[in-house]
Amino acid sequence: MPKVIVAGPLAAPEHALAGHPERPSRVGAAAAGIDDLMLDSDRVDLDPRVATFDELAAVHDAAYLHELEAFCDAGGGKLDPDTYAASASWQAAREAAGAGLAAIDALASGAGDVAFVVARPPGHHALADRAMGFCLINNVAVAAAALTAAGERVTIIDWDVHHGNGTQALFWNDARVCYVSTHQDRFYPGTGGFDETGGPGAPGLTVNVPLPAGATGDVVARALDEVAAPVSERFAPTWVLVSAGYDAHRDDPLADLALSSGDYAQLAAIVRGFAPHGGRLAFFLEGGYDLGALRTSVAATLASMVGAPHVVEPTTSGGPGTDAVARARAIHAHLLAQDHR
Numbered sequence: 513m514p515k516v517i518v519a520g521p522l523a524a525p526e527h528a529l530a531g532h533p534e535r536p537s538r539v540g541a542a543a544a545g546i547d548d549l550m551l552d553s554d555r556v557d558l559d560p561r562v563a564t565f566d567e568l569a570a571v572h573d574a575a576y577l578h579e580l581e582a583f584c585d586a587g588g589g590k591l592d593p594d595t596y597a598a599s600a601s602w603q604a605a606r607e608a609a610g611a612g613l614a615a616i617d618a619l620a621s622g623a624g625d626v627a628f629v630v631a632r633p634p635g636h637h638a639l640a641d642r643a644m645g646f647c648l649i650n651n652v653a654v655a656a657a658a659l660t661a662a663g664e665r666v667t668i669i670d671w672d673v674h675h676g677n678g679t680q681a682l683f684w685n686d687a688r689v690c691y692v693s694t695h696q697d698r699f700y701p702g703t704g705g706f707d708e709t710g711g712p713g714a715p716g717l718t719v720n721v722p723l724p725a726g727a728t729g730d731v732v733a734r735a736l737d738e739v740a741a742p743v744s745e746r747f748a749p750t751w752v753l754v755s756a757g758y759d760a761h762r763d764d765p766l767a768d769l770a771l772s773s774g775d776y777a778q779l780a781a782i783v784r785g786f787a788p789h790g791g792r793l794a795f796f797l798e799g800g801y802d803l804g805a806l807r808t809s810v811a812a813t814l815a816s817m818v819g820a821p822h823v824v825e826p827t828t829s830g831g832p833g834t835d836a837v838a839r840a841r842a843i844h845a846h847l848l849a850q851d852h853r
Contacts, residue, residue: 672757
């Protein structure tokens with residue numbers, strides 16, 4: 513059986529705000545999903561690693577990092593109506609980013625075939641100079657920046673129900689990174705439209721498929737197969753990183769898509785095909801706020817990767833959104849055709 517590298521769980525119980533949906537028990541649920549697979553010797557657990565200031569500054573403005581550290585040292589508080597930091601949050605954020613770096617280092621060394629980063633706070637909304645959407649440091653972006661600095665080409669697949677505006681902005685004009693997002697349309701943070709396709713230095717390397725409320729797993733799978741796959745194939749990544757949010761599950765309290773845990777197994781299998789070979793695929797925990805759905809969806813994701821016996825919910829189908837997939841497919845087919853000229 514392929515080996516799974518697990519970075520975490522990093523729950524940081526002091527990084528918490530009473531009543532907030534982004535809470536320490538999320539990491540416990542995700543970790544329990546991995547435990548449910550009983551991987552035994554096919555599981556490699558990594559020691560904690562703290563990202564350095566310079567590693568964070570590869571994607572974040574130094575002034576922002578200093579301000580965030582000082583804010584936490586002063587006791588923290590609300591950074592915006594949705595996002596908080598506590599006194600322990602600077603350390604927690606550095607550990608979450610460090611877990612991603614440790615995961616890609618372990619994969620690069622040949623220690624495993626796929627990695628899962630079980631850490632919080634999540635990251636894909638964090639901008640170069642601003643925390644938002646529960647996110648302080650953009651964990652997947654820190655890992656991608658480390659890889660591109662080493663000469664790699666990275667496809668980032670973001671299947672969180674919310675658009676990863678931070679990740680998109682950080683790599684908007686970077687021809688070394690292809691960013692793909694499926695997300696609920698007209699939803700927080702309000703970005704991720706069809707026409708957001710990349711800057712002049714990276715035309716067509718940003719792919720957005722905004723989906724209507726009620727979209728089911730078959731629609732998301734079509735978005736990956738029919739829109740993302742041709743773009744990523746043309747891009748030819750040497751690594752694939754996944755912003756693995758599980759808040760598109762039908763039981764999630766914060767959104768309105770209708771996926772099941774079985775759908776995540778299918779999506780993971782599709783994404784695995786984007787990687788050039790084993791040992792170049794890592795999943796980063798993002799959203800997911802129903803603890804039961806989070807547990808079963810993480811388990812389904814990794815079971816699909818390693819062939820572990822595991823009972824998952826049936827896949828879902830029949831929801832709206834095929835027209836959205838067709839629109840995105842037409843846009844990117846046109847961009848690919850221009851690229852071939």
